[in-house]
Amino acid sequence: MTLKNRTIIVTGASRGIGRAIAETLIQEGATVIGIARDFSTWDEPPRQLIPLQLDLTRLDELPKQIKKLARQHPDINGIIFNAGEGRFGSLEEFSPQQIRHLIDLNLTSQILLARELVPNMKRQPQGDLIFIGSEAALSGSRKGALYCATKFALRGLAQSLREECSNSGIRSTIINPGMVKTGFFDTLAFEPGEAEENYILPQDVADAVFTVLSARPGTCFDEINLSPLKRVIKFK
Numbered sequence: 001m002t003l004k005n006r007t008i009i010v011t012g013a014s015r016g017i018g019r020a021i022a023e024t025l026i027q028e029g030a031t032v033i034g035i036a037r038d039f040s041t042w043d044e045p046p047r048q049l050i051p052l053q054l055d056l057t058r059l060d061e062l063p064k065q066i067k068k069l070a071r072q073h074p075d076i077n078g079i080i081f082n083a084g085e086g087r088f089g090s091l092e093e094f095s096p097q098q099i100r101h102l103i104d105l106n107l108t109s110q111i112l113l114a115r116e117l118v119p120n121m122k123r124q125p126q127g128d129l130i131f132i133g134s135e136a137a138l139s140g141s142r143k144g145a146l147y148c149a150t151k152f153a154l155r156g157l158a159q160s161l162r163e164e165c166s167n168s169g170i171r172s173t174i175i176n177p178g179m180v181k182t183g184f185f186d187t188l189a190f191e192p193g194e195a196e197e198n199y200i201l202p203q204d205v206a207d208a209v210f211t212v213l214s215a216r217p218g219t220c221f222d223e224i225n226l227s228p229l230k231r232v233i234k235f236k
């Protein structure tokens with residue numbers, strides 16, 4: 001029970017990577033405040049999961065809702081910024097609304113969450129901010145302009161908070177996975193190859209999150225890059 005005294009927010013806790021992270025943290029003794037739009041995916045949610053049904057793209061309402069959450073849970077000492085979508089295509093294929101939607105979800109909602117919660121976290125003895133970036137945060141790619149832009153920016157946020165918050169005992173980390181086998185690809189024209197070495201599992205990312213959280217408080221993992229052993233993309 002390494003995470004017994006931890007209360008940690010996990011965004012996108014209903015499915016995929018966020019769900020695996022939430023399950024792992026609960027198993028290690030943490031209380032998890034999950035954020036997503038639909039928790040019907042959890043058949044029997046454990047009592048250590050506090051589900052908060054929120055649409056993170058409703059930016060006008062978000063600060064008020066997060067302020068309320070911070071008042072209800074003044075002991076929050078970790079945030080896993082995970083919720084996000086992938087959209088790929090040439091830039092001109094996206095409407096201005098689609099561009100705004102992806103930036104709102106993948107970036108601005110995370111910035112607003114951090115803005116509301118970091119001041120409280122600075123008053124705790126320890127805290128962790130863990131961003132789920134992507135290999136798209138590390139290099140640009142064909143048809144990746146919009147998605148890469150959101151993930152590069154997230155990496156800048158993680159690195160800056162790393163410098164800004166360390167004097168308050170808060171660590172900031174970004175984890176950059178390559179292709180993870182989740183529903184992320186359901187709406188995309190491609191997916192990882194079928195062989196086991198063509199994808200990462202959500203649990204692999206959850207294990208990396210646990211490694212970061214269980215490190216000695218004086219040590220910070222700045223960045224972790226994970227990728228499938230063999231990169232094989234299958235077009236549908």
Ligand SMILES: NC(=O)c1ccc[n+]([C@@H]2O[C@H](COP(=O)([O-])OP(=O)(O)OC[C@H]3O[C@@H](n4cnc5c(N)ncnc54)[C@H](OP(=O)(O)O)[C@@H]3O)[C@@H](O)[C@H]2O)c1
Binds near residue numbers: 011035084179
């Ligand atoms: N899969 C990959 O290959 C891969 C690789 C690198 C990085 N990532 C990153 O990992 C993160 C999680 O991806 P995943 O693969 O786990 O995708 P996923 O299976 O599609 O899960 C996405 C999660 O985000 C939540 N979400 C989406 N829109 C939301 C909204 N408007 N408000 C609140 N929550 C919302 C979803 O919950 P609801 O639908 O219930 O709201 C769901 O829990 C993303 O940031 C993604 O960019 C994924």
